[in-house]
Amino acid sequence: MNKKNPRQRSDRVLGMDRDIPRRDFLNGAVMTIGSALLPAGLHSNETKSDELQNQAGYSPPVSTGLRGSHPGSFEIAHSLRDGTFWKDAPAPKQLGEKYDLIIVGGGISGLAAAHFYRERAGVSAKILILENHDDFGGHAKRNEFHLGGGLQLLNGGTMLIDSPTPYSPEAAGLLKKLGIDAAALDKKCSDPDQYRSLGLGAGVFFDRETFGADRLVSRFAAGEENPGDGASFSELQEFLSKAPLSEAVRRDILRIERAKIDYFPGLTSAEKKDRLSRVSYKEFLLNIAQVEPAVIAFYQTRTNGEWGVGIDAEPALDCWALGLPGFQGLHLQPGSAPRMSYSGAGYANGGSARFHFPDGNASIARLLVRSLIPSAVPGNSVEDVVTAPVHYDRLDADVSTIRIRLNSTVVRVRNVESAKAAPEVEVSYASGKQVFSLRAGACVLACWNMAIPSLCPDLPEKQKEALHYLVKVPLVYSSVGLRNWTSFQKLEVSNIHAPGAYWSSVGLNWPVNIGDYRSPRSPEEPILLHMSRAPCKPGLPPREQHKAGRMELLVTPFELFERKIRDQLSRMLAGGGFDAARDIEAITVNRWPHGYGYEYNPLFDPEWPAGQAPHILGRKRFGRIAIANSDSGATAYTDVAMDQAYRAVDELLSLHG
Ligand SMILES: Cc1cc2nc3c(=O)[nH]c(=O)nc-3n(C[C@H](O)[C@H](O)[C@H](O)COP(=O)(O)OP(=O)(O)OC[C@H]3O[C@@H](n4cnc5c(N)ncnc54)[C@H](O)[C@@H]3O)c2cc1C
Numbered sequence: 001m002n003k004k005n006p007r008q009r010s011d012r013v014l015g016m017d018r019d020i021p022r023r024d025f026l027n028g029a030v031m032t033i034g035s036a037l038l039p040a041g042l043h044s045n046e047t048k049s050d051e052l053q054n055q056a057g058y059s060p061p062v063s064t065g066l067r068g069s070h071p072g073s074f075e076i077a078h079s080l081r082d083g084t085f086w087k088d089a090p091a092p093k094q095l096g097e098k099y100d101l102i103i104v105g106g107g108i109s110g111l112a113a114a115h116f117y118r119e120r121a122g123v124s125a126k127i128l129i130l131e132n133h134d135d136f137g138g139h140a141k142r143n144e145f146h147l148g149g150g151l152q153l154l155n156g157g158t159m160l161i162d163s164p165t166p167y168s169p170e171a172a173g174l175l176k177k178l179g180i181d182a183a184a185l186d187k188k189c190s191d192p193d194q195y196r197s198l199g200l201g202a203g204v205f206f207d208r209e210t211f212g213a214d215r216l217v218s219r220f221a222a223g224e225e226n227p228g229d230g231a232s233f234s235e236l237q238e239f240l241s242k243a244p245l246s247e248a249v250r251r252d253i254l255r256i257e258r259a260k261i262d263y264f265p266g267l268t269s270a271e272k273k274d275r276l277s278r279v280s281y282k283e284f285l286l287n288i289a290q291v292e293p294a295v296i297a298f299y300q301t302r303t304n305g306e307w308g309v310g311i312d313a314e315p316a317l318d319c320w321a322l323g324l325p326g327f328q329g330l331h332l333q334p335g336s337a338p339r340m341s342y343s344g345a346g347y348a349n350g351g352s353a354r355f356h357f358p359d360g361n362a363s364i365a366r367l368l369v370r371s372l373i374p375s376a377v378p379g380n381s382v383e384d385v386v387t388a389p390v391h392y393d394r395l396d397a398d399v400s401t402i403r404i405r406l407n408s409t410v411v412r413v414r415n416v417e418s419a420k421a422a423p424e425v426e427v428s429y430a431s432g433k434q435v436f437s438l439r440a441g442a443c444v445l446a447c448w449n450m451a452i453p454s455l456c457p458d459l460p461e462k463q464k465e466a467l468h469y470l471v472k473v474p475l476v477y478s479s480v481g482l483r484n485w486t487s488f489q490k491l492e493v494s495n496i497h498a499p500g501a502y503w504s505s506v507g508l509n510w511p512v513n514i515g516d517y518r519s520p521r522s523p524e525e526p527i528l529l530h531m532s533r534a535p536c537k538p539g540l541p542p543r544e545q546h547k548a549g550r551m552e553l554l555v556t557p558f559e560l561f562e563r564k565i566r567d568q569l570s571r572m573l574a575g576g577g578f579d580a581a582r583d584i585e586a587i588t589v590n591r592w593p594h595g596y597g598y599e600y601n602p603l604f605d606p607e608w609p610a611g612q613a614p615h616i617l618g619r620k621r622f623g624r625i626a627i628a629n630s631d632s633g634a635t636a637y638t639d640v641a642m643d644q645a646y647r648a649v650d651e652l653l654s655l656h657g
Helices: 006-014 075-081 108-121 169-177 182-189 233-242 247-258 269-276 281-288 293-299 316-322 362-372 449-455 461-469 486-491 542-555 558-576 614-618 638-656
Strands: 065-068 093-104 127-130 142-147 150-155 201-206 215-220 402-405 409-416 424-431 434-445 473-482 493-497 505-508 527-533 584-596 625-627
Touching (some): 006 558, 065 558, 075 409, 108 169, 108 362, 108 434, 108 638, 142 362, 142 473, 142 527, 142 584, 201 558, 215 233, 215 493, 215 558, 247 293, 269 316, 281 293, 362 402, 409 434, 409 449, 434 638, 449 461, 473 542, 486 493, 486 558, 505 558, 527 558, 542 584, 558 584
Parallel strands (some): 093 127, 093 434, 127 402, 434 625
Antiparallel strands (some): 201 215, 409 424, 493 505
């Protein structure tokens, strides 16, 4: 034992010293992601051949290390926010390019805005999309690995086509135009029983810091995310008997999961729903169901994945809608209610809650780009897009009417002349150490709404205040390449909920076989693991929790994320023979300090008069500048990103009558 430096020894055990793809390496050469890190010569952008995206081998999805909002993507925006950007910036260089529309943000909303605009304004419409990240798609980010020679994909952010509300005709229509029939693809491509057929199911990892002992307890029906879902009474009893919990806590959890108690006898369903909308799920458990306080730790992070905060900050009513237990004796009528922000309606109009592309909605972004710039993403079917190469050097071609310029942070957008009768919009963007300006007939800001006041200082103060209200939800999704998954097989788990641990959810990549893409079938094969964390500060109001979580993310170095991944996997999977130093082949950490769009929370947000909610005041068109992004729908879903793009484009086109 190395007594002198136990840290070094434990680092070796964890494999921290192993040379795996975790930095930004591409084809053996360092691919410096983000223009802020580039040598000045590469920033000139005077000729298109200087654009990073035009360089041979440019392929951001294969980059590992810190992704999501990667280094180089946000520094300029932060200096703009802090008021320091223009002090150091060179005078903007006027570019001769002229567009009908400039779109700020190349996420689903920005790409959809380009689609809707071209559809209505005509194919000759000249459109430029400016995006500050090194890839298009925004949160719909593709993580691409080549493990053991085979292609493996995972979503670095947006995953599902599902949504709590049915897709609107515009959003459903767009999916249809892209060739996406989620229900048909689900039948053809999903393999929901793969893990179940191997005897794997859900497990819970109790960590020693929270529960006094490290213990992984399996197992329930595969595909069930949470302990209790789909489990029989005796299975649940057996599960609890193995958990490091006191008898009293076990008894209370069993009661919450299975007992049919009406805690509000004599009230109607509507009255009960109203009561539940006024207390958090934590308060419901403690004060209404009267469980032992130690029960809370078991449920605390069950809402983190959906809302980025724990049960201390989520209304019990929304937790009922999400399917959390404890309400079975209340006989609540299915369906929505006043003060209820979540409904389980799903992608009801012909969709599927389950189908997902192997890279999540990044395939939707790829399909959108294919429809806008066909030569950039060759192919012609919804199935072949998954493995299609992307020719990044064709995204910003002179010959194209639609162009996508990456690594370009927009720093100013203004109506030229007065806001009332502005004939043009001037957009300035920074790329590396240079600032460029160009003009367009109109602009859609499909970027994060709370950043818009820094880009558009001319906006009315009331509108800026409204935009600032929309605090986005921070999240981290890590993709971990494993040599094989025999340890999961031995432990009979495919997905693990870890209520108290750093990563609250850990799961083998959901199998899907589409086009030429095949998911691993044998536990001996390499696989990708998805691990997620919602950084937050229980006890504070949600917007404060999101701000604290964002700070945490911005100061967490990759090394710490890696250590937390290795440590937690070692502790969870020890009984299955997992060896972090041997079994981890690659790591990508998708850090999203600005993740989900803010959704109002009836426990903390006021009930605004109709039309006065911050997202509605904030998204008001300003001259020839319209505002999109899922933020402007106050909901964090792909259909909303599309709907808001449609609205923003409609607002601009209606200027022409
Ligand atoms: C981890 C995670 C998981 C999610 N999972 C799902 C899911 O399963 N299903 C679902 O429906 N939704 C999911 N969402 C919600 C997701 O936000 C939306 O579905 C959708 O992808 C949002 O698209 P958008 O275009 O509105 O925003 P974004 O994807 O955020 O795109 C906005 C783009 O604007 C860029 N931008 C910002 N400022 C500037 C600037 N100054 N200059 C240039 N560009 C700028 C941003 O970098 C970004 O790329 C998830 C979100 C996250 C973070």
